[in-house]
Amino acid sequence: MNTPHKGLDITTAKSSRLDQVDFDNLVFGKYYADHMMICDYKDGAWQTPQIMPYGPMEMEPSSKVFHYGQAVFEGMKAFKDADDKVWLFRPEDNFNRINISSKRMAIPEFPKEYFFDALNTLLKLDSEWIKKGDGNSLYIRPFAIGTEYGVSASPSNEYKFIIICCPAKAYYSTPVKVLISDHYSRSADGGVGYAKAAGNYGASFYPTNLAKEKGYQQVIWTDANTHEYLEEAGTMNVFFRIGDKLITAPTSDRILDGVTRKSIIDLAKHEGIDVEVRRIKVGEIVEAAKNGTLKEIFGTGTAATIAQISGFEQDGTFYDLPEVENPYNVKLKKMLQDIQYNRAEDPFDWRYAVETK
Amino acid sequence: MNTPHKGLDITTAKSSRLDQVDFDNLVFGKYYADHMMICDYKDGAWQTPQIMPYGPMEMEPSSKVFHYGQAVFEGMKAFKDADDKVWLFRPEDNFNRINISSKRMAIPEFPKEYFFDALNTLLKLDSEWIKKGDGNSLYIRPFAIGTEYGVSASPSNEYKFIIICCPAKAYYSTPVKVLISDHYSRSADGGVGYAKAAGNYGASFYPTNLAKEKGYQQVIWTDANTHEYLEEAGTMNVFFRIGDKLITAPTSDRILDGVTRKSIIDLAKHEGIDVEVRRIKVGEIVEAAKNGTLKEIFGTGTAATIAQISGFEQDGTFYDLPEVENPYNVKLKKMLQDIQYNRAEDPFDWRYAVETK
Ligand SMILES: Cc1ncc(COP(=O)(O)O)c(C=O)c1O
Ligand SMILES: Cc1ncc(COP(=O)(O)O)c(C=O)c1O
Numbered sequence: 001m002n003t004p005h006k007g008l009d010i011t012t013a014k015s016s017r018l019d020q021v022d023f024d025n026l027v028f029g030k031y032y033a034d035h036m037m038i039c040d041y042k043d044g045a046w047q048t049p050q051i052m053p054y055g056p057m058e059m060e061p062s063s064k065v066f067h068y069g070q071a072v073f074e075g076m077k078a079f080k081d082a083d084d085k086v087w088l089f090r091p092e093d094n095f096n097r098i099n100i101s102s103k104r105m106a107i108p109e110f111p112k113e114y115f116f117d118a119l120n121t122l123l124k125l126d127s128e129w130i131k132k133g134d135g136n137s138l139y140i141r142p143f144a145i146g147t148e149y150g151v152s153a154s155p156s157n158e159y160k161f162i163i164i165c166c167p168a169k170a171y172y173s174t175p176v177k178v179l180i181s182d183h184y185s186r187s188a189d190g191g192v193g194y195a196k197a198a199g200n201y202g203a204s205f206y207p208t209n210l211a212k213e214k215g216y217q218q219v220i221w222t223d224a225n226t227h228e229y230l231e232e233a234g235t236m237n238v239f240f241r242i243g244d245k246l247i248t249a250p251t252s253d254r255i256l257d258g259v260t261r262k263s264i265i266d267l268a269k270h271e272g273i274d275v276e277v278r279r280i281k282v283g284e285i286v287e288a289a290k291n292g293t294l295k296e297i298f299g300t301g302t303a304a305t306i307a308q309i310s311g312f313e314q315d316g317t318f319y320d321l322p323e324v325e326n327p328y329n330v331k332l333k334k335m336l337q338d339i340q341y342n343r344a345e346d347p348f349d350w351r352y353a354v355e356t357k
Numbered sequence: 358m359n360t361p362h363k364g365l366d367i368t369t370a371k372s373s374r375l376d377q378v379d380f381d382n383l384v385f386g387k388y389y390a391d392h393m394m395i396c397d398y399k400d401g402a403w404q405t406p407q408i409m410p411y412g413p414m415e416m417e418p419s420s421k422v423f424h425y426g427q428a429v430f431e432g433m434k435a436f437k438d439a440d441d442k443v444w445l446f447r448p449e450d451n452f453n454r455i456n457i458s459s460k461r462m463a464i465p466e467f468p469k470e471y472f473f474d475a476l477n478t479l480l481k482l483d484s485e486w487i488k489k490g491d492g493n494s495l496y497i498r499p500f501a502i503g504t505e506y507g508v509s510a511s512p513s514n515e516y517k518f519i520i521i522c523c524p525a526k527a528y529y530s531t532p533v534k535v536l537i538s539d540h541y542s543r544s545a546d547g548g549v550g551y552a553k554a555a556g557n558y559g560a561s562f563y564p565t566n567l568a569k570e571k572g573y574q575q576v577i578w579t580d581a582n583t584h585e586y587l588e589e590a591g592t593m594n595v596f597f598r599i600g601d602k603l604i605t606a607p608t609s610d611r612i613l614d615g616v617t618r619k620s621i622i623d624l625a626k627h628e629g630i631d632v633e634v635r636r637i638k639v640g641e642i643v644e645a646a647k648n649g650t651l652k653e654i655f656g657t658g659t660a661a662t663i664a665q666i667s668g669f670e671q672d673g674t675f676y677d678l679p680e681v682e683n684p685y686n687v688k689l690k691k692m693l694q695d696i697q698y699n700r701a702e703d704p705f706d707w708r709y710a711v712e713t714k
Contacts, residue, residue, distance in 0.1 A: 029419065029507035030507065032418075032419060036418060057415070057418060058413040058415060059416045060413050061393060061411070061413075061414060061521050062389060062521055062523075066519075066555065067428070067430050067555055069426045069554070069558060069560070070562070071556075073424050075508075103563065104560075105559050105562065106566055139508070141419075141424070141508050143424060145423050146559070150386035151385075151386045151498050152386045153660075155562045155566070162418050166508060185547035186548075188542045189582070190542035191542050191560065191581065197556060198422075198424055198426030199549075199554060199557065199559065199560065200556065201425035201510050202463070202503070202556065203461075203549045205427070205512045209463055224545035227547075234510060303510075
């Protein structure tokens with residue numbers, strides 16, 4: 001973090017690939033904005049960040065990231081308002097979190113000025129990639145990988161911090177069904193579950209595939225010790241509404257401290273909703289589903305914003321949630337998006353204006 | 358596994374880099390043998406394996422391995438005997454294990470013929486890279502990574518299975534001191550600890566760095582739930598000798614099923630040593646250290662073969678192990694290496710002859 005600020009080197013793309021994108025039938029992650037940022041770490045310091053055309057890079061087959069998984073990432077979004085102004089949502093939290101993740105994965109922390117300079121520069125260069133309209137955004141993926149070559153199991157001495165961007169529209173638009181895990185686990189006490197470490201996600205794919213074979217889109221993870229406590233979903237924190245109360249698990253070293261999660265907690269409280277942050281037993285949810293007090297379940301995350309969960313399987317039984325009037329998830333999602341798209345006041349000071357002119 | 362065998366495509370290196378290697382001052386992982394194997398998986402099948410000169414490859418910044426850590430690997434060694442014959446040690450176990458790891462990380466399994474054809478071809482082409490003499494070997498690193506581009510958190514549809522090789526000599530030649538973990542953990546029940554998944558190693562670097570700052574080379578992991586049971590070290594399984602008994606933890610979904618571990622168990626039994634495979638309490642080892650019955654601790658792994666552990670720290674106290682006469686670790690290491698280097702009978706049929714002429 002003490003690296004002195006040296007500015008950015010910028011090489012712009014000769015031509016834009018924007019006209020190749022079918023925005024009406026957008027496949028998330030298929031198209032990348034014209035520019036990316038790559039910053040190398042070597043000789044103990046982050047070098048001058050390079051803005052350059054998006055494209056492949058050369059990697060040694062012995063690069064540490066392939067063997068030892070030193071890799072962390074973030075996910076954030078840029079929104080365009082009715083006046084073509086571009087906004088980020090709580091980007092400082094993503095910046096802080098990637099450094100928390102990096103520390104746990106023995107990756108050197110990235111300087112703040114570099115991060116924000118790169119974001120501002122990329123979004124200015126590629127502002128045309130950000131489309132207006134509800135659900136539309138430019139998804140921003142900062143990530144860091146160990147690039148030193150060498151197959152000995154020790155931290156890399158060289159890294160790349162990269163930012164790539166791709167256009168996104170709303171997804172998970174239909175409610176999802178989830179499986180509550182009673183065998184597989186996502187993370188351990190003293191482990192890396194609180195970090196956005198690449199390996200956490202790869203590790204979840206096989207159990208998620210098994211859930212998909214049973215007709216579920218996602219797994220809700222439980223604690224690895226007892227499988228009695230509800231934790232989070234693949235890329236979302238999870239909220240349960242019992243009666244008029246909104247409950248979500250506390251963060252821990254097993255659970256990601258989601259930016260959307262904490263925003264939803266604040267918005268719900270602001271709306272006068274009774275929010276409880278505490279451990280939640282699987283049994284409590286099953287009981288509430290049986291006696292009809294379980295009104296809603298939803299996931300929160302940057303990619304999905306809020307994804308309604310319409311039912312869950314636990315221990316072989318499927319519990320279908322009833323339709324409720326004026327659901328919290330719809331109201332809270334609207335409140336959140338109104339702030340993100342600059343359609344409402346921002347009482348919490350969450351918006352970050354990007355200079356694109 | 359049903360992919361029909363289509364043979365290999367071979368492009369040989371124009372010239373060898375062998376003369377650049379300083380074998381007297383070998384740095385492990387610095388030099389790679391002239392050839393590598395890359396096999397692509399796409400359209401639902403492994404394509405024809407390519408043997409080609411070792412060198413960098415092009416990767417999309419959005420390749421899944423960088424973001425979601427779908428990456429598994431193996432570590433094996435080729436040995437050269439006094440007659441210049443080349444041998445692998447139980448390669449079938451490594452082949453089986455990488456597919457076990459792959460399955461857990463939602464990576465398609467690799468065909469057996471491809472694996473062995475590639476190994477035989479590489480070792481024939483690069484047989485000069487294998488040096489004779491105790492401790493010398495060619496370290497072989499097969500690995501598989503998700504290469505499809507796209508930042509959505511789902512399994513890759515494209516992979517590369519790669520084999521690279523690098524010359525190795527004995528390491529950990531001086532006894533190591535270890536720290537017994539009482540906070541950080543390596544893996545969870547229902548997790549991926551039994552897989553050689555890249556992320557497991559990156560996750561261990563930070564706690565290992567903390568141990569190094571205290572003067573320890575390695576961490577011995579304990580179970581994440583209670584930290585009461587001894588599991589394994591960073592890249593080694595661990596054996597404890599109490600009195601004349603040799604004890605090691607059973608494998609589980611948290612512990613790697615080490616090839617060296619099971620070989621040492623068999624060799625020890627063959628020598629008439631009393632071997633117990635059972636859970637071991639930290640308290641039992643501390644007690645044995647105190648009353649003088651703890652005679653030896655050693656780690657077993659392909660890279661280190663057998664690494665003697667001369668002491669450990671637990672809960673702030675350092676326990677130094679006494680020097681013992683005719684230690685098991687020395688005798689068992691010799692027995693193992695005599696088989697590996699074809700200097701002794703091979704009663705267990707562990708050696709695999711490589712045709713290099
Ligand atoms: C494991 C996990 N939990 C929760 C979240 C939600 O976090 P955020 O709201 O910051 O996107 C994510 C995705 O970012 C995640 O990967
Ligand atoms: C976590 C872990 N445990 C144990 C081992 C030892 O296994 P093997 O003897 O098969 O090399 C390794 C290394 O391969 C490892 O990575």
